[in-house]
Amino acid sequence: MSAPSVATLYPALLHTHIGLVTLSAGLFVLRWLGVLAGARWPLQRLWRTLSVVIDTALLSAGATLWWLLQLHPLHQPWLGTKLAWLVVYIGLGTFALKRGRTPAHKFAFGVLALAVLAYMASVALARHPLGWWRL
Incomplete structure (x- = not known):
């Protein structure tokens, strides 16, 4: 039996990656709105752990896509750019959920995080x- 081809694996892996992006972003938005409303649940262990599990699966799917398509962040500038902005998104997200000093700061960091995600x-x-700024 031969190994599955790229043409067979790619669509399923891409859809998995996109689905996990949607789950991750959706959970971030729900937790952020909860924090802004003054709720305690967004910072409870269950929700933090769920976020980590989803994000780990997301990164695994992304890394598998790189391997499958033989991509390299230093050779494909768009991928390197996306990964650099991922670090910014994570930093902004931590300030939106926990590290922001005031609700206004948390709101601003959340908006910036969503802009970076988009x-x-x-x-x-x-x-x-x-x-989207490509000419």
């Missing part, structure tokens, strides 16, 4: 570092 999606869709 930009990352545009970079991925355009496969270009400028994303």
